[in-house]
Amino acid sequence: MAKCTTDFSSLFREFDRMENSIVPICKMGVYDGAKILADAIKSACPTDTGSMKDSLGISRMVSSDGGVSTSIGFSGTDEKGVPNQLKARVFEFGRSTDNLKRPFVRPAVNRAKAAAQAAMAATIETEIQKTIGGK
Amino acid sequence: MQTVEDLLAVTGLPFARYAWDPKPKGDYGVIGFLSEVSLEAGNRTAERGTQYYVDYYTRSDGEAVRAVISAALAPLSGRLDYTEYERDTGYLHMEWVVAVYG
Numbered sequence: 001m002a003k004c005t006t007d008f009s010s011l012f013r014e015f016d017r018m019e020n021s022i023v024p025i026c027k028m029g030v031y032d033g034a035k036i037l038a039d040a041i042k043s044a045c046p047t048d049t050g051s052m053k054d055s056l057g058i059s060r061m062v063s064s065d066g067g068v069s070t071s072i073g074f075s076g077t078d079e080k081g082v083p084n085q086l087k088a089r090v091f092e093f094g095r096s097t098d099n100l101k102r103p104f105v106r107p108a109v110n111r112a113k114a115a116a117q118a119a120m121a122a123t124i125e126t127e128i129q130k131t132i133g134g135k
Numbered sequence: 136m137q138t139v140e141d142l143l144a145v146t147g148l149p150f151a152r153y154a155w156d157p158k159p160k161g162d163y164g165v166i167g168f169l170s171e172v173s174l175e176a177g178n179r180t181a182e183r184g185t186q187y188y189v190d191y192y193t194r195s196d197g198e199a200v201r202a203v204i205s206a207a208l209a210p211l212s213g214r215l216d217y218t219e220y221e222r223d224t225g226y227l228h229m230e231w232v233v234a235v236y237g
Contacts (some may be wrong), residue, residue, distance in 0.1 A: 105172075
């Protein structure tokens with residue numbers, strides 16, 4: 001009777017290495033995707049909004065429930081004390097009595113979504129290869 | 136192919152394309168262009184389409200209107216994307232997003 005033995009110890013070492021690295025790698029990927037979306041939104045911002053454009057930022061990466069996520073949003077106030085988040089909302093969704101509706105966030109996200117997904121995948125794949133290859 | 140206007144016509148509610156009233160007296164709706172969109176299949180663009188927003192401003196509690204408009208936009212997979220009560224005007228603002236492909 002033939003007997004076959006295999007040493008899985010190196011494979012398990014790779015799994016251990018990946019277990020410790022996968023969340024930081026995913027954070028790098030999500031950041032790269034978020035940066036593409038944020039740049040697209042920033043370039044689509046209405047020009048007459050003062051500090052709103054400069055207040056756009058990416059929040060800290062959050063890891064929970066097996067996923068990694070972040071938020072892109074506006075912060076702070078303009079020179080008149082109006083919250084930039086409020087201004088962005090009025091431009092994006094409009095109001096009954098002000099003809100200011102000029103959606104710019106959702107069109108920018110639609111345009112940049114595929115590039116952001118590709119960048120995330122590329123970063124994650126590259127970093128995984130580095131981790132596995134860097135014994 | 137059914138347009139957004141065709142679908143909303145059955146509601147009997149007042150909708151206009153891009154027409155905005157600076158001093159609205161009653162409830163009103165606006166249909167406008169939102170974005171170009173594409174459906175991806177694998178790494179390829181399978182179909183291109185146009186996304187529209189449908190705004191409706193009402194001083195009613197909005198429940199009945201929301202149900203009627205949501206039902207009318209169902210064939211285009213219309214989804215309610217935003218609601219806000221405007222304290223200063225008394226209007227409830229609802230916005231749906233629909234996409235037309237082909």
